[in-house]
Amino acid sequence: MPLRRREFMQRAAVAAAVLGLPLARAERLFAQDAPPLPPRDLYSTDPDRYWAELRRQWLLAADRINLNCGSVGCTPQAVLRAMIDHLLSAEEFREAPYPWFGYEENTRLRELRDALAAFLRVKRDELAIVRNATEANNAVCNGLDLKSGDEALLGIALNYVPLPKPPATKEQIVELFARAITPRTRIMVFSHITTVTGLILPVKEICALGRSRGILTHVDGAHAIGQIPLDLRDLGCDFYTTSPHKWLMSPKGTGTLYIREELLERLWVNIASGEWRNYAMKAYRFSNLGTSNLSVMVGLKAALDFFQAIGPERIYGRIHQLATRVRDRVAAHPQLRVVNASKGEFFGGLVSFEPATPIPPGSTTGGLQRVAEECAARNIRIAGGAERIRIATHIFTQPTELEAFFDALDAGLR
Ligand SMILES: Cc1ncc(COP(=O)(O)O)c(C=O)c1O
Numbered sequence: 001m002p003l004r005r006r007e008f009m010q011r012a013a014v015a016a017a018v019l020g021l022p023l024a025r026a027e028r029l030f031a032q033d034a035p036p037l038p039p040r041d042l043y044s045t046d047p048d049r050y051w052a053e054l055r056r057q058w059l060l061a062a063d064r065i066n067l068n069c070g071s072v073g074c075t076p077q078a079v080l081r082a083m084i085d086h087l088l089s090a091e092e093f094r095e096a097p098y099p100w101f102g103y104e105e106n107t108r109l110r111e112l113r114d115a116l117a118a119f120l121r122v123k124r125d126e127l128a129i130v131r132n133a134t135e136a137n138n139a140v141c142n143g144l145d146l147k148s149g150d151e152a153l154l155g156i157a158l159n160y161v162p163l164p165k166p167p168a169t170k171e172q173i174v175e176l177f178a179r180a181i182t183p184r185t186r187i188m189v190f191s192h193i194t195t196v197t198g199l200i201l202p203v204k205e206i207c208a209l210g211r212s213r214g215i216l217t218h219v220d221g222a223h224a225i226g227q228i229p230l231d232l233r234d235l236g237c238d239f240y241t242t243s244p245h246k247w248l249m250s251p252k253g254t255g256t257l258y259i260r261e262e263l264l265e266r267l268w269v270n271i272a273s274g275e276w277r278n279y280a281m282k283a284y285r286f287s288n289l290g291t292s293n294l295s296v297m298v299g300l301k302a303a304l305d306f307f308q309a310i311g312p313e314r315i316y317g318r319i320h321q322l323a324t325r326v327r328d329r330v331a332a333h334p335q336l337r338v339v340n341a342s343k344g345e346f347f348g349g350l351v352s353f354e355p356a357t358p359i360p361p362g363s364t365t366g367g368l369q370r371v372a373e374e375c376a377a378r379n380i381r382i383a384g385g386a387e388r389i390r391i392a393t394h395i396f397t398q399p400t401e402l403e404a405f406f407d408a409l410d411a412g413l414r
Contacts, residue, residue, distance in 0.1 A: 083299035136241035166342035198350020371412030
């Protein structure tokens with residue numbers, strides 16, 4: 001068998017094992033090059049066809065609809081290939097540097113950090129690669145020295161603080177933060193895009209508020225990377241965390257932690273390795289997590305490349321265009337109330353809605369339960385249930401899939 005063919009077959013075998021695909025399907029998909037991207041000018045002449053053709057990039061089955069990429073996104077084939085190819089080559093131990101992630105920074109990690117730092121508009125030395133936003137959040141929460149009596153202002157998710165649903169203005173939200181600050185507040189910890197409803201918080205304004213009062217800001221941007229444009233320096237936050245496996249479509253198990261340069265030595269590591277106080281490593285000190293999977297990080301670099309090849313602005317625009325379609329359809333139902341997307345600035349690709357007549361928190365019957373059941377019957381993945389439903393749209397989402405959801409919505413409300 002020619003070498004290239006043998007390599008392709010190996011990749012197909014690993015894909016079958018890692019992704020749980022039947023071998024025949026893995027061979028069909030992976031024993032050849034990735035499907036090419038649609039021609040760029042197709043986007044200008046026939047955008048609908050461009051997006052329809054692009055769908056070939058994902059393994060997402062034709063009879064499954066994922067409107068919950070807020071939990072985890074769909075990873076394109078080119079990214080899966082990069083990850084699997086690395087898995088195979090690393091096992092040959094031909095690469096001179098340490099072929100795994102979790103200790104010293106090798107060339108691949110350096111390239112990834114440079115690409116991510118440029119994407120997030122920060123310095124490489126302020127950026128650590130970790131395994132998800134949870135790990136990054138813990139690095140900050142457990143790593144900051146607070147004295148007895150110091151307060152952290154936590155939130156703000158709609159289920160904890162009675163924010164207006166939906167809010168009318170950004171100022172309304174900032175005012176809620178301002179009122180919650182006490183003389184003991186040392187740090188404000190909040191999501192850029194809230195988990196429960198997908199509301200985009202006015203991060204820049206809240207960080208400016210924090211700065212004016214000498215309060216640190218820790219922003220959980222798990223959902224933001226890949227869903228909306230990000231410029232961390234412009235946002236003015238002190239700590240920022242992300243999970244690229246949601247909207248940036250990277251392999252699962254990738255995260256980033258941004259630490260403002262001046263604060264790099266303020267945080268203790270809470271996973272200690274030999275380098276725990278090697279401050280010369282700057283933010284990379286927080287990537288010394290012990291042996292971890294470099295192949296998913298190679299996949300993260302490939303995801304960033306894929307994202308750039310399509311074009312970030314084009315992606316954000318499509319995500320929001322489809323979400324607006326969902327918002328408008330939901331808003332037209334007198335039985336429903338949109339809880340985040342009152343204005344364009346409050347939502348990216350997530351739209352949440354509740355019954356117009358609210359039901360008690362935690363209910364599993366009544367409300368939107370029948371809508372959730374209609375979605376399940378049609379293999380449509382959504383987030384939420386009786387009390388509230390959250391719909392996510394991405395570039396792999398097809399208009400016909402939204403129509404299927406709208407049918408489920410109508411059926412569940414009848
Ligand atoms: C705001 C927010 N932070 C953190 C997480 C946790 O993400 P991960 O499981 O990737 O660590 C989520 C998951 O949905 C989230 O919505």
